[in-house]
Amino acid sequence: MSKISLKNLSHSYLSSQVNKEDWALRNVNIDWNDGGAYALLGPSGCGKTTLLNIISGLINPTEGQILFNGEDVTNKNPVERNIAQIFQFPVIYDTMTVFDNLAFPLKNRGISEQEIKNKVEEIAEMLELTSTLHNRASGLTADGKQKISLGRGLVRSDVNVIMFDEPLTVIDPHLKWILRSKLKELHQKINRTMIYVTHDQTEALTFADQVVVMHEAEIVQIGTPVELFEKPRHTFVGHFIGSPGMNILPCKIDNGAISINGNKIETKIDIKDKSFSKTEVGIRPEFIEFNERGLPVKILKVSNTGRHKIIDTESDSGKIKVIAKSSDIIPTGSAFLNFKKDYTYVYGDNWIIE
Amino acid sequence: MNKTVNQKAWLFVIPVFVLVAFNAIIPLMTVVNYAFQETFGNNVFMWEGTRWFKQILLSDRFHAALGRQILFTLIILFIQIPLGIFIALTMPKEGIGVSVCLVLMSMPLLIPWNVVGAMWNIFALPDIGFLGHSLNALGFDYNFTQQSGDAWFTTVLMDVWHWTSLVVLLSYAGLRSIQPAYYQAAEIDGASRWSVFRHIELPKMKKVLTIAILLRFMDSFMIYTEPFVLTGGGPGNATAFLSIDLVKMALGQFDLGPAAAMSLIYFFIVLTVCWVFYNLMMKNEGQS
Numbered sequence: 316m317s318k319i320s321l322k323n324l325s326h327s328y329l330s331s332q333v334n335k336e337d338w339a340l341r342n343v344n345i346d347w348n349d350g351g352a353y354a355l356l357g358p359s360g361c362g363k364t365t366l367l368n369i370i371s372g373l374i375n376p377t378e379g380q381i382l383f384n385g386e387d388v389t390n391k392n393p394v395e396r397n398i399a400q401i402f403q404f405p406v407i408y409d410t411m412t413v414f415d416n417l418a419f420p421l422k423n424r425g426i427s428e429q430e431i432k433n434k435v436e437e438i439a440e441m442l443e444l445t446s447t448l449h450n451r452a453s454g455l456t457a458d459g460k461q462k463i464s465l466g467r468g469l470v471r472s473d474v475n476v477i478m479f480d481e482p483l484t485v486i487d488p489h490l491k492w493i494l495r496s497k498l499k500e501l502h503q504k505i506n507r508t509m510i511y512v513t514h515d516q517t518e519a520l521t522f523a524d525q526v527v528v529m530h531e532a533e534i535v536q537i538g539t540p541v542e543l544f545e546k547p548r549h550t551f552v553g554h555f556i557g558s559p560g561m562n563i564l565p566c567k568i569d570n571g572a573i574s575i576n577g578n579k580i581e582t583k584i585d586i587k588d589k590s591f592s593k594t595e596v597g598i599r600p601e602f603i604e605f606n607e608r609g610l611p612v613k614i615l616k617v618s619n620t621g622r623h624k625i626i627d628t629e630s631d632s633g634k635i636k637v638i639a640k641s642s643d644i645i646p647t648g649s650a651f652l653n654f655k656k657d658y659t660y661v662y663g664d665n666w667i668i669e
Numbered sequence: 670m671n672k673t674v675n676q677k678a679w680l681f682v683i684p685v686f687v688l689v690a691f692n693a694i695i696p697l698m699t700v701v702n703y704a705f706q707e708t709f710g711n712n713v714f715m716w717e718g719t720r721w722f723k724q725i726l727l728s729d730r731f732h733a734a735l736g737r738q739i740l741f742t743l744i745i746l747f748i749q750i751p752l753g754i755f756i757a758l759t760m761p762k763e764g765i766g767v768s769v770c771l772v773l774m775s776m777p778l779l780i781p782w783n784v785v786g787a788m789w790n791i792f793a794l795p796d797i798g799f800l801g802h803s804l805n806a807l808g809f810d811y812n813f814t815q816q817s818g819d820a821w822f823t824t825v826l827m828d829v830w831h832w833t834s835l836v837v838l839l840s841y842a843g844l845r846s847i848q849p850a851y852y853q854a855a856e857i858d859g860a861s862r863w864s865v866f867r868h869i870e871l872p873k874m875k876k877v878l879t880i881a882i883l884l885r886f887m888d889s890f891m892i893y894t895e896p897f898v899l900t901g902g903g904p905g906n907a908t909a910f911l912s913i914d915l916v917k918m919a920l921g922q923f924d925l926g927p928a929a930a931m932s933l934i935y936f937f938i939v940l941t942v943c944w945v946f947y948n949l950m951m952k953n954e955g956q957s
Contacts, residue, residue, distance in 0.1 A: 393857045399857065402853065404848070406851050411868065423859035423860055464854070
């Protein structure tokens with residue numbers, strides 16, 4: 316058990332790096348506290364799996380350091396790092412029984428028969444695998460097999476971190492949430508650091524205390540699900556998290572005054588004159604209201620999801636989505652929008668201005 | 670539910686039936702016909718019942734040929750399968766090396782059987798052949814045309830050269846289909862190289878290896894052209910494997926009846942071994 320720190324970590328799969336795009340991971344700095352439940356969230360190809368494989372030691376980073384409790388483990392292999400990793404699809408040893416599968420990591424480390432037996436039985440109990448313990452592992456269903464993969468990660472009681480690389484991809488939807496709550500429950504029971512990689516925001520937000528959002532080889536924000544929702548630090552976080560995502564509209568900053576197409580926008584932020592090549596206003600659909608005055612828009616479409624209404628509108632600066640209560644009466648034709656001041660943010664070159 | 674009866678579909682089977690009849694059923698039935706009769710030519714046949722079968726099954730000559738055949742097949746299987754797997758494991762997994770290795774590996778497979786026999790015959794000649802001459806120059810008393818041990822050595826070496834590639838290519842295909850996560854999981858589980866081979870690679874190669882063993886068993890059990898060109902079955906009968914002996918009997922001595930009976934027994938052995946082997950290998954596959 317330990318605190319894991321990544322320092323100035325960069326990785327490229329190419330032998331020489333010319334462009335920004337040649338890096339699979341750029342300048343990652345992060346501390347994972349002992350016992351935390353983290354999710355690593357981002358679209359496919361953003362570098363999540365690369366980051367995970369660097370922590371586990373399957374990949375050596377091009378630059379930077381990995382520290383476990385302050386000790387540099389950058390050049391150590393996965394066995395020396397003592398970590399567990401669960402992969403996207405179930406990895407089981409076909410020729411072995413469920414018991415032997417679970418016992419395999421322990422046997423390889425020369426642990427005594429009796430101890431192996433106790434430990435395996437304990438884990439099998441926890442994962443509800445006891446009834447199939449002496450069957451051949453290859454005969455199990457996909458979720459049964461994924462439980463075995465999971466069990467092999469849990470069976471060693473001293474691992475520094477357990478990492479999950481989109482572990483529920485091949486699992487049937489109705490079993491997904493069972494396994495997911497099982498994971499959450501396990502985390503509370505064994506209290507070990509867990510890092511959960513996914514591109515599904517629901518999975519990330521339900522599993523983790525802290526969510527790390529990645530975009531184009533960089534970490535763009537680390538925070539609790541509420542922080543990510545209420546105060547996205549990067550436009551990507553804004554539209555990736557939430558359904559529908561944040562509205563991002565081009566704006567002008569003139570002497571600290573923010574305006575969209577000539578309409579003044581109120582924010583909490585005191586903007587000093589900084590120069591950006593691109594400035595935008597970000598506002599979540601949840602924090603927009605219809606009003607007598609404000610940003611003029613045309614109403615395009617109203618869809619009722621049952622819980623709330625999603626209204627598609629169009630302003631001169633682009634489309635804006637608004638979420639209103641199911642019971643609200645929505646104006647037709649043209650209307651004016653008002654942004655809630657506390658949740659209106661300004662982004663300069665995609666990063667939040669504070 | 671009422672289904673209309675329409676037997677016209679049978680008509681569509683006729684072309685393939687005719688084709689199979691001419692290239693398989695009729696020739697096979699001719700052999701079956703010969704196996705129960707005696708002839709002295711002029712298309713005159715006499716019924717002999719099971720006499721030829723009894724004669725073949727009890728003959729020392731057949732036993733000796735069968736023994737040589739089984740020994741040969743076992744030797745080449747025990748060399749080619751492990752060697753093929755080993756080469757496949759050491760082959761590069763990416764880069765230009767992959768294509769180079771694959772081309773090199775395919776070369777022996779593209780050479781016609783009789784050319785392989787002729788090549789090795791010349792290669793192994795004790796006076797002018799590179800192999801034969803070199804061995805003698807190194808002090809070995811090597812002459813595959815006169816010493817049966819040397820003849821066996823050369824035949825086995827030739828077959829290993831010709832066919833190990835097939836096992837390599839099949840094994841390589843099997844290995845490449847293993848997802849990297851298996852190796853990564855094994856690394857994290859602290860598995861040794863042997864464990865990785867035993868518990869990941871070998872099980873994942875099981876199907877292709879079954880095919881490889883079946884193909885190599887059938888081909889080697891029916892081997893004819895290469896040893897015929899290389900040694901002609903000699904010296905004496907030292908390398909007269911089943912098919913060489915069969916051709917001698919059928920065409921050399923024109924004993925059509927016994928040769929036909931031997932063909933059927935031969936055919937039956939190959940069929941039985943393949944069937945039993947395949948079923949044993951695939952016994953546990955149904956569960957997964």
